[in-house]
Amino acid sequence: MTSRPLRKLGFLTIGLFERDDPRAGHESTLEIIQLGEQLGFDSAWVRNRHLQYGISSPVAVLAAATQRTSKIELGTAVIPLGWENPLRLAEDLATVDILSGGRLNPGLSVGPPMNFDTVKEALYPDTAEAEDFSYARVERLLGFIRGDQASDFSGKQGVVEEFSERVEPHAPGLIDRMWYGGASLRSAQWAGAHGMNFLTSSVVKAEEADDFAEIQLSxxxxxxxxxxxxxxxxxxxxxxxxxxxxxxxxxxxxxxxxVEKRTPRTREPQGPARMLFSRDYVGRSAEIADQLLAHAAFREVDEVAFALPFSFDHPDYVQILTDIATHLKPLLAQG
Structure with missing residues (x-):
C-alpha cells in the first residue's frame, strides 16, 4: 500500500521551564520556533500545561512568536477548553491570528480540567457544578470565531465608545484553521461532522482493537x-x-x-479508559522512514507534527529538528 507524500512537516514542543527561572525556558521555546522556520518546517505547535512547569499560556507565547517569525504556521496542541471562557479565548485567538498574518492554527479539546477536584475552587469558585465541559463549549467558541452575535448591542454609546455585536478583532479565515485534538472514535466523528481539522497524537483510546496504528487509522x-x-x-x-x-x-x-523507560506503556491499554500509547521512533532517519511508511495511519495523512520529547535539553532539540528537516523529511516526502 502506498503512502500519501508528506505535504506539511511540523513539530510540537511542551516548552519546559525552571520554577525559579521561567524566562529561560520560554526563551528557549521561542528560539526553537525560530529555528524551525529557518529549517523550513511548515508548522510549530506548543502544548498547554496548567499548574505545571510547561507552557500555561500558549496564546501569549505564540503572540511573541508571531513577532520573531514570518512564514511558519503556529498552533496549539491542545488548549483544554475546560480552563477557558470561549468568548475571551476567541478574542485572544483572533488577535494573535491578526498579528501573525493568518498563521494561527488553534487546537482544542474538551472535558473537565485535569485534577478538577483539586482546582475547581480556584478556577470556578461559584460555578464549578454548573460549568458545561461538553462539545457545546467548542461550538460556542467556533461561533465567536466565525463572527456570530456575541452581544445584542452595537453602535455608539456616549461620546467615544463604539461597540460591536461580534468578537473583535474578527480574523477572516481563522474558522477554517480550527483543530480538534481527539483520541476516541466519538471525538473523531464529532470533529468531522462539525467541519474542524483533526489532530491525532501518540495516545488513542483502545475501543475496538489493541493495535495502535489500527485504532488511529479507524x-x-x-x-x-x-x-x-x-x-x-x-x-x-x-x-x-x-x-x-x-x-x-x-x-x-x-x-x-x-525510549526504553516509556516502552512498557505501549504494550497494552492503560487504566480504566484503556488509553494506548504509541511507541517512540528513535534511530537513523532511514530506519525511522521505513517504520513510518509501514504505519497504517501514517499512510493516511500528509501532515505531521512530530512531538519533541518532554525532558530533553535545548541542544538536543536543535539536533533532532535539524535531522528531521535535513535527513528525514526528504525520505518521507517521497511517499
Missing amino acids: HIRAFRAHHPRGDQARVSQGLVVIPTDSATAEQRAKYQAY
Whole structure:
C-alpha cells in the first residue's frame, strides 16, 4: 500500500521551564520556533500545561512568536477548553491570528480540567457544578470565531465608545484553521461532522482493537467519513520521532534510555479508559522512514507534527529538528 507524500512537516514542543527561572525556558521555546522556520518546517505547535512547569499560556507565547517569525504556521496542541471562557479565548485567538498574518492554527479539546477536584475552587469558585465541559463549549467558541452575535448591542454609546455585536478583532479565515485534538472514535466523528481539522497524537483510546496504528487509522477514516470535505479533510499526526543521524554518542544513549523507560506503556491499554500509547521512533532517519511508511495511519495523512520529547535539553532539540528537516523529511516526502 502506498503512502500519501508528506505535504506539511511540523513539530510540537511542551516548552519546559525552571520554577525559579521561567524566562529561560520560554526563551528557549521561542528560539526553537525560530529555528524551525529557518529549517523550513511548515508548522510549530506548543502544548498547554496548567499548574505545571510547561507552557500555561500558549496564546501569549505564540503572540511573541508571531513577532520573531514570518512564514511558519503556529498552533496549539491542545488548549483544554475546560480552563477557558470561549468568548475571551476567541478574542485572544483572533488577535494573535491578526498579528501573525493568518498563521494561527488553534487546537482544542474538551472535558473537565485535569485534577478538577483539586482546582475547581480556584478556577470556578461559584460555578464549578454548573460549568458545561461538553462539545457545546467548542461550538460556542467556533461561533465567536466565525463572527456570530456575541452581544445584542452595537453602535455608539456616549461620546467615544463604539461597540460591536461580534468578537473583535474578527480574523477572516481563522474558522477554517480550527483543530480538534481527539483520541476516541466519538471525538473523531464529532470533529468531522462539525467541519474542524483533526489532530491525532501518540495516545488513542483502545475501543475496538489493541493495535495502535489500527485504532488511529479507524479514527482518521471516521473523521473523514463525517467531514464535508471527505478524503480531503485535514488530519495531522503527532508521534514522537527522534532521529540520531548527527547525534553524539552521549545523546544517542540518552535518547535510547528515554525510549526504553516509556516502552512498557505501549504494550497494552492503560487504566480504566484503556488509553494506548504509541511507541517512540528513535534511530537513523532511514530506519525511522521505513517504520513510518509501514504505519497504517501514517499512510493516511500528509501532515505531521512530530512531538519533541518532554525532558530533553535545548541542544538536543536543535539536533533532532535539524535531522528531521535535513535527513528525514526528504525520505518521507517521497511517499
